[in-house]
Structures are given as C-alpha cells and as structure tokens.
Amino acid sequence: MQKPHPKIAIVGTGSPETIQIAAERGFAYSSVFVPIVQQEKTFKALREASAKYGHDFTPDKAMFNVIVYVAESEAQAEREVKDHIRYFFEDSTRTTARYLNPPGYISAEQLRIRASATASHGGFDWDALTQQWRIVYGTAEHVANTLGKWCESANSSRPLLHHHIGDMPHWKVVKNMTLFAEEVIPRLRKGKRKEAAPARERALQAAK
Amino acid sequence: MAVHWKSETVTVNGNKTEILTAGEGEPLMFWHGAGTGGGWDFAAPWAEKFKVYIPLHPGWGGSADDTSMTGMQDYVMHYLDLLDQLKIAKFSLIGFSMGGWMAATFATQHAEKLKKLVLVGPAGLRVKEHPTTDLFKIKPEEIAPYLAENLAVLGPPPDPHDIDFIVNAYREQTSFARVAWERVYDSKLPKYLHRITVPTLLVWGKQDKLVPSAQEKTWTKLIPHAQVKMFEPAGHLVLNEKPEAVRAILEFLAS
Numbered sequence: 001m002q003k004p005h006p007k008i009a010i011v012g013t014g015s016p017e018t019i020q021i022a023a024e025r026g027f028a029y030s031s032v033f034v035p036i037v038q039q040e041k042t043f044k045a046l047r048e049a050s051a052k053y054g055h056d057f058t059p060d061k062a063m064f065n066v067i068v069y070v071a072e073s074e075a076q077a078e079r080e081v082k083d084h085i086r087y088f089f090e091d092s093t094r095t096t097a098r099y100l101n102p103p104g105y106i107s108a109e110q111l112r113i114r115a116s117a118t119a120s121h122g123g124f125d126w127d128a129l130t131q132q133w134r135i136v137y138g139t140a141e142h143v144a145n146t147l148g149k150w151c152e153s154a155n156s157s158r159p160l161l162h163h164h165i166g167d168m169p170h171w172k173v174v175k176n177m178t179l180f181a182e183e184v185i186p187r188l189r190k191g192k193r194k195e196a197a198p199a200r201e202r203a204l205q206a207a208k
Numbered sequence: 209m210a211v212h213w214k215s216e217t218v219t220v221n222g223n224k225t226e227i228l229t230a231g232e233g234e235p236l237m238f239w240h241g242a243g244t245g246g247g248w249d250f251a252a253p254w255a256e257k258f259k260v261y262i263p264l265h266p267g268w269g270g271s272a273d274d275t276s277m278t279g280m281q282d283y284v285m286h287y288l289d290l291l292d293q294l295k296i297a298k299f300s301l302i303g304f305s306m307g308g309w310m311a312a313t314f315a316t317q318h319a320e321k322l323k324k325l326v327l328v329g330p331a332g333l334r335v336k337e338h339p340t341t342d343l344f345k346i347k348p349e350e351i352a353p354y355l356a357e358n359l360a361v362l363g364p365p366p367d368p369h370d371i372d373f374i375v376n377a378y379r380e381q382t383s384f385a386r387v388a389w390e391r392v393y394d395s396k397l398p399k400y401l402h403r404i405t406v407p408t409l410l411v412w413g414k415q416d417k418l419v420p421s422a423q424e425k426t427w428t429k430l431i432p433h434a435q436v437k438m439f440e441p442a443g444h445l446v447l448n449e450k451p452e453a454v455r456a457i458l459e460f461l462a463s
Contacts, residue, residue, distance in 0.1 A: 098347060103378065103385035108273075112375045 009063055014042050015110045023049030030063035030160070035132045039064055043154055059157035066147065067135045067162045070179035074138035080172055081137050082126065087166035089129065140183030147184070148191050211252035213262070217270065221289045226270030228262040231255025234323070235296045236461065238262045241305030242343065242384040244269045245377070246362070250447045253454050257462050258300070263290060265307075267383025278386050280313040280394060287314060291321065300461050302326040304447065305419065306384065309394070316400040325404065326457050328411045329419045329444050333427065334393040338420040342392065344385065348377075354417045357441045361448040401430035408434040409460045411453055413442030435460075
C-alpha cells in the first residue's frame, strides 16, 4: 500500500471477521445502518481489537450512519419524514436472503446467528425503529443534543448523516439540509467548544 | 439395497476430512457435486464389488472448511495427499457434476493412478451452444426442476425454517462459489483432456438442465476413446433417478 495513504474505513454489518480486518490494519470501521446496541458492541470490539494489534483507537475510526430530519417542531418533523423512512424500510431494503447474503458474504457462524434472529429488513415498526436505531428527527435543539449524545456514547466523531432517505422529495431534502447547516451544526460546534474550553484555558495558563 | 456407510475422519495436510466407506475389493472413489443434501444411497450397488470411498470435499459435509481452496487444482492436490495417506496407488474414479470437473482435471495430470474414469453430468467445459446453468442465478425455491426430471427422487422440500439446513447449504454454496462463482468451467481444460488415456465412460441424464447432455459431444471429441451412456427420462441427478445408470457404471468398472 502507498505511504502515506489516505484514511481508510472498512464498511461492515457487524461481523466479527470484518472488525478484525479493520483492527489489524489500524483502519476505521464504518457501521452500516444497524440497531444502536449492536453497533456499540461492534465499536467496543473495534477499540479492544485495535489496541490488541498495537493501533491507537481514535474517535474518527468509528463511523455510524444516522437518518436525520430537522423541522420546526417534533410533530412537524415526524409528519414530514415518517413516510419516507417507511418507504426505506418497507421497500428499499426489502430483499430475500439470497441477495442479502450471497455465498461467502458472511461466515456460516454469522449466518446461523442472523438466520436465528428476527429479520431486520423489510419490516416497519415506527416505535421500535426510532428507539432502537439511529433515527433522529425534530427541532434543531433536539437533533443536536441527540447527535452529541450518540457521538459520546459510541466514542465516535464521525456520524454519517442521511438527509435524504427513501422517496423524499427535493424540497424536504433542501429544507432538512439548510436547517441542519444553519441551526444544528452551530449548536454542535458550541458544545464542542465548551468541551475544549478547559484545555484551552490550561494551554493559556501554561503560556503565561 | 441398503448399505451401511462407515464414516471416519482423517487429517489431510491439516484439513479434517470425512470419508464414507462401504464394501470390499479394489478401491473406487466417488467425488460428489456441489451439494450433499441427497445422501449416498444410490451408490450402494458399487459396494457389491468395490471398496467404495466417498470423501467429502473440504468445505462440504463433515469435512472442515478451507478458504484457500479456490480452484480445481487445490482439490487435485488435496486428493493426491489423501490417496497417499490411504496408501491407494491405483483406483477407479467417478466424478459427478462439480466432482466430474474435479475428476477430469485430476485425470489429465495423474492418469497413471487411475484404472478407469467415469464422469457423470460433468461440469468444467464451456460449450457455447449448450452452456452450463449458473447455479447462483437460480432461486433456491426454483431449483428442483433443474435437478431432476422425476421430482420424487428429491424427497420432501426442505423446511425453510430449518436453521441447520440453511447454514449447511450456505456453507456448501460458499465452498462452491470459491471455485465456480465466476465460471463453471476451466477454459484450459479442453487443451489437456487428450491426456486422459484410461478407459472413460460419460454418463448423462438426457434432460439434464444444469449441465446439458448435448455437452457430451465436446467431451467425446476431446477424449476420443470415451464411451457415452445416456439415460432418459432423467435430469442432472441421473444416479438417483436411474438405478440402471448406477448398474451400467458398475458393469463398466468391473469389466
């Protein structure tokens, strides 16, 4: 591989084998859209395995996907985004085992675990989805707080945001992205500055 | 006729390998195809005159997975090791489907180890006018008519909720994919088939929808002394569908 090389992330669905590959090489691991509990287990395994192989784990090495929608109120956000999320889970991701796991795509042991578990594709349960998966919608305040919390609990600085989902029309995507840029990002930055403040203080003190 | 298959496990170059045996006599080996779901009852008559060995290929049945087996040559090397270990210097070989491709590859390189060769609905050749069906393109629930003319030989359909069945089928498909995902043939095989100098019999179900029986002409052109026995109505699983095909193989091998 060329040296230096750009940052590399391996995308995975949670198989221990893929985490090993990323950890061994000191790469980042990008988790596809999977339930939060499962994802945090994956990241924990990544942190532990990275250390085992002598690589520093940094929060930019854990990436997770988020479906995000910002609107004037929580009720309005739900009204505007729900059908598109439904479309995504009921139509876009509906497939048969044959396409979900072509031969060799996952190990036989992983197939046993997944085949024994309830199907995560093709079903739609709004309450379960919004509680168990990284879907956040509502006011800028709520979205910023939730994203901040998630980054902290996942020990990640790399949420991958889906402002467009399923069959969302253009105007909603533009509205969502604009509100996110103008109202969510500044809040996240402010939070970050607050965290960084003590360090800056210390640095200034030291300089004096 | 019922036969008791004795199962034993040996370690071949680090690989746990399951071998089924039955009967007494000269060694006869059967190399199976890409699936092991159907069992081995059809092979019982061979045990009347031979000591029959059915080794499970690495990645199938009770044999361990070996992710480094990515081509037919890896299987040839595996079987050279196994033959040494079993102290078999000369034997008769039957290869079915993917196992036929394997057996033909083996025979082009080690004809001196073979007494006779039988290829049953063998994969491995590219015949443009009669292409081998790409198994990976067929939905599992639609596969039955590709396998047999007489669907009764397939038994009841597998329970879609049987996790063990699903996992084993996936594992065997993965092993098969390692050698056949891109193509179910070896474009170099035709060039070397003339090296098969032992008596050779080709057996086919006339209505074979996986490896079309019309491919027989290409095989017999390339292995000039090969005989062909065609059975009908029968599909790819001709050995299960036609006991007379099993008998014909026995007669060929014993004569």
